[in-house]
Amino acid sequence: MPELPEVETVxxxxxxxxxxxxxxxxxxxxxxxxxxxxxLVKSKMLGSEITAVERRAKVLMIRLSTDYTLLIHxxxxxxxxxxxxxxxxxxxxxxxxSLIGDLPDRxxxxxxxxxxxxxxxxxxxxxxxxxxxxxxxxxxxxxxQKVGPEPLQSxxxxxxxxxxxxxxxxxxxxxxxxxxxxxxxxxxxxxxxSLFMARIHPATPVGQVSTIKLKRxxxxxxQCLQISLDHGGSSDRxxxxxxxxxxxxLKFAQVFRREGQPCYRCGKEIKKIRVAGRGTHFCPKxxxxxxxxx
DNA sequence: CACTTGACCTGTCCGC
DNA sequence: TGCGGACAGGTCAAGT
Numbered sequence: 001m002p003e004l005p006e007v008e009t010v011x012x013x014x015x016x017x018x019x020x021x022x023x024x025x026x027x028x029x030x031x032x033x034x035x036x037x038x039x040l041v042k043s044k045m046l047g048s049e050i051t052a053v054e055r056r057a058k059v060l061m062i063r064l065s066t067d068y069t070l071l072i073h074x075x076x077x078x079x080x081x082x083x084x085x086x087x088x089x090x091x092x093x094x095x096x097x098s099l100i101g102d103l104p105d106r107x108x109x110x111x112x113x114x115x116x117x118x119x120x121x122x123x124x125x126x127x128x129x130x131x132x133x134x135x136x137x138x139x140x141x142x143x144x145q146k147v148g149p150e151p152l153q154s155x156x157x158x159x160x161x162x163x164x165x166x167x168x169x170x171x172x173x174x175x176x177x178x179x180x181x182x183x184x185x186x187x188x189x190x191x192x193x194s195l196f197m198a199r200i201h202p203a204t205p206v207g208q209v210s211t212i213k214l215k216r217x218x219x220x221x222x223q224c225l226q227i228s229l230d231h232g233g234s235s236d237r238x239x240x241x242x243x244x245x246x247x248x249x250l251k252f253a254q255v256f257r258r259e260g261q262p263c264y265r266c267g268k269e270i271k272k273i274r275v276a277g278r279g280t281h282f283c284p285k286x287x288x289x290x291x292x293x294x
Numbered sequence: 295c296a297c298t299t300g301a302c303c304t305g306t307c308c309g310c
Numbered sequence: 311t312g313c314g315g316a317c318a319g320g321t322c323a324a325g326t
Contacts, residue, residue, distance in 0.1 A: 002319065002320090003319065003320090006319080032302090032303090058320080058321095073320085073321085074319090074320090075302095075319085075320050075321070076303090076318070076319055076320060076321095077303090077304080077305090077318085077319080107304090123303095124303080124304055124305070125302085125303045125304050125305080125318090126302080126303050126304075127302065127303065127320065127321080128320090143321095167296085168296070168297085169296095170296070170297075171296075171297060171298090175297085175298090178320090180320090180321085187319055187320065188318090188319055188320085189319060190319095234319075235319095236318080236319060237305095237306090237318070237319075238318095238319080239319070256319095276298085277298075277299070277300090278319095278320095279317075279318080
């Protein structure tokens with residue numbers, strides 16, 4: 001899916017368009033994508049106003065004036081695309097129409113009809129979801145209790161990073177940074193990119209990564225995510241922002257999807273292997289398996 | 295507990 | 311062109 005930079009880019013777009021809008025209707029028919037009952041939707045959503053659009057880890061939160069919140073996870077193929085009503089911004093003939101075509105399409109799972117436009121939740125693989133919850137209950141969800149610090153905030157200190165990593169010292173460093181309870185928002189693309197930047201082999205057991213390298217990794221995670229955010233995220237396949245635009249970060253990727261091509265740093269061929277059950281890209285020369293004690 | 299694997303879905307690409 | 315299998319940005323539950 002969308003990892004932190006992509007979800008944050010969507011959030012920025014939604015905040016620009018949705019704040020202050022009223023929900024006039026909600027159209028859904030897939031209980032997997034939107035497992036809420038009609039009664040709750042009618043009483044807590046219809047007529048309510050959107051008061052904020054927030055994000056924690058890879059989860060979006062659309063706050064409503066009824067003290068309820070829509071939680072949204074895009075998982076692998078989710079999209080949230082906003083289209084203003086014709087005559088209220090870009091309408092027919094908008095340049096983005098060629099990118100994603102007419103909406104709804106066959107992957108549309110939920111439509112929010114708003115006072116000034118429509119919000120489409122598309123999700124080809126149906127892994128993603130939209131849930132309506134009491135705002136006050138959200139912090140008690142197990143996920144939010146366990147999730148790690150936001151990497152672009154100051155709460156993501158090196159000491160905190162190491163403390164959370166040390167609970168999982170035998171697993172691979174890649175599996176560890178993909179774990180949302182270690183750090184929030186890192187997924188497969190930025191795991192590979194930040195491990196390259198820190199020059200750590202993805203399969204290195206956590207307990208054998210030196211302090212120097214862990215410090216490099218801590219900084220690399222922040223840098224990769226920030227650079228991607230600056231470029232509107234990565235569009236490998238499905239990802240688009242709230243306007244339907246793709247992100248351009250993959251043009252700057254050092255290893256992700258570059259197997260068989262030369263490393264920009266040393267010239268050796270980038271390899272693709274399997275680590276933590278995921279396709280993993282790395283440079284065998286820049287990222288050697290090493291055995292240091294921290 | 296720590297850790298790994300398979301399942302959830304649909305679509306696409308690659309080799310035969 | 312068709313068909314089978316592998317694979318895809320993420321998380322869970324269920325296994326060892």
